[in-house]
Amino acid sequence: DGGITQSPKYLFRKEGQNVTLSCEQNLNHDAMYWYRQDPGQGLRLIYYSQIVNDFQKGDIAEGYSVSREKKESFPLTVTSAQKNPTAFYLCASSMVGQFSQPQHFGDGTRLSIL
Amino acid sequence: AQKITQTQPGMFVQEKEAVTLDCTYDTSDPSYGLFWYKQPSSGEMIFLIYQGSYDQQNATEGRYSLNFQKARKSANLVISASQLGDSAMYFCAMREDSYNFNKFYFGSGTKLNVKP
Numbered sequence: 174d175g176g177i178t179q180s181p182k183y184l185f186r187k188e189g190q191n192v193t194l195s196c197e198q199n200l201n202h203d204a205m206y207w208y209r210q211d212p213g214q215g216l217r218l219i220y221y222s223q224i225v226n227d228f229q230k231g232d233i234a235e236g237y238s239v240s241r242e243k244k245e246s247f248p249l250t251v252t253s254a255q256k257n258p259t260a261f262y263l264c265a266s267s268m269v270g271q272f273s274q275p276q277h278f279g280d281g282t283r284l285s286i287l
Numbered sequence: 288a289q290k291i292t293q294t295q296p297g298m299f300v301q302e303k304e305a306v307t308l309d310c311t312y313d314t315s316d317p318s319y320g321l322f323w324y325k326q327p328s329s330g331e332m333i334f335l336i337y338q339g340s341y342d343q344q345n346a347t348e349g350r351y352s353l354n355f356q357k358a359r360k361s362a363n364l365v366i367s368a369s370q371l372g373d374s375a376m377y378f379c380a381m382r383e384d385s386y387n388f389n390k391f392y393f394g395s396g397t398k399l400n401v402k403p
Contacts, residue, residue, distance in 0.1 A: 204389045215378065215395040223389050261330055267391075272320040272384040273339050276391055278332035 175200045179264050179279035185287045186251065186258060194249045194282045196264035205247035206265040206276065209233060216263065222247055223269055251284065259285050288313055291379050293394035300369045301402050307354065308364040308397045310379030318384030321362040323353070326376040326396075335377075338362055366399075374401045 177198045186192045198205065204223050208216040218231030222241040236255025241247055247266075251258045261283050265276040292311045300306040312321065323335045338346045338353045346353040354363040366373055379394040 206391070213398075216393045218390070221390065263330075263332060265332075265391075267389065269389050272318055272382045273337065274320075274382075275322050275334045275337060276332075276380075277334070278324075281330045283330075 177264055177266055177277055177279035179262075179282050181282060182280070184282055184284045186284060187287050189253045191250055191252050192258075192284070194251070194262055194264075194284070196247045196249065196279060197245055198247075198264075198266045198277075198279075199245060200266055200277060201244075202266035202277070203244065203269040204267045205241070206267075207231075207237070207239065207247070207249045208263045208265065210261045210263060210281075212261075219249065219262075290314065290392035291381055291394035293379055293397050295397045296395070297398040297400070299400050299402055300366075302371060303368055305365060305367045306369055306399065308366070308377050308379075308399065310362045310364065310394060312360050312362060312379075312381050312392075314360075314381065314383055316383040316385045320382045321353070321355070322380045322382070322391075323351070323362075323364045324378045324380065325373075326378065328375070332378070336364070369401045371401050371403060374399060 180195045206221040207219040217233050219237050220239045222228035238250045263281045264279045267276045268274040319340045321338045325333045336348045336351045338355045345355050350367045352365045376396045376398050378396045381392045
């Protein structure tokens with residue numbers, strides 16, 4: 174079955190440490206996205222990518238970095254510069270150029286500070 | 288300006304009754320899509336229903352229907368015969384066809400509680 178796989182499900186970060194969240198999709202989608210969600214809040218866009226080797230900052234990119242070396246993969250690194258990283262992170266993908274197509278989401282990664 | 292506005296942070300509904308979740312949107316693009324997602328407490332985002340700007344009829348998917356009023360720029364989700372499993376956060380989202388056409392805009396969500 175096609176879908177989006179995020180790993181790990183739970184992640185703990187120590188002070189000053191960078192951590193990387195994995196996102197893999199086999200839907201053959203060109204566009205991929207990372208969102209942050211704080212408890213009881215909506216989704217905030219961190220980064221998105223419309224094609225391999227290209228990505229754009231979203232609304233809250235500071236303290237995060239991404240890469241898009243393969244169509245299927247869009248890993249997110251939470252750097253030590255992100256002072257409040259505790260949140261739920263969702264990865265999504267979609268077809269490009271078709272406004273009728275929805276985003277498909279992974280099951281998310283919960284990141285906490287140790 | 289907010290692209291998507293959901294004005295109901297939380298709502299209660301009695302089991303088996305219908306409930307309407309409000310969503311208004313802001314765009315000058317004539318071509319756009321509107322989406323509703325459900326997020327249970329486990330966190331995954333489940334796509335529920337889609338309405339296109341050119342669709343003449345309101346979208347329906349099982350117990351979900353969309354009350355689309357284009358002139359008022361509203362796209363309210365109607366859930367009929369509520370079930371306990373409908374308790375979740377619900378998000379309205381929009382995707383435009385022109386500038387930044389691969390970006391999705393989400394509302395702040397409505398938390399629905401279904402009472403037995």
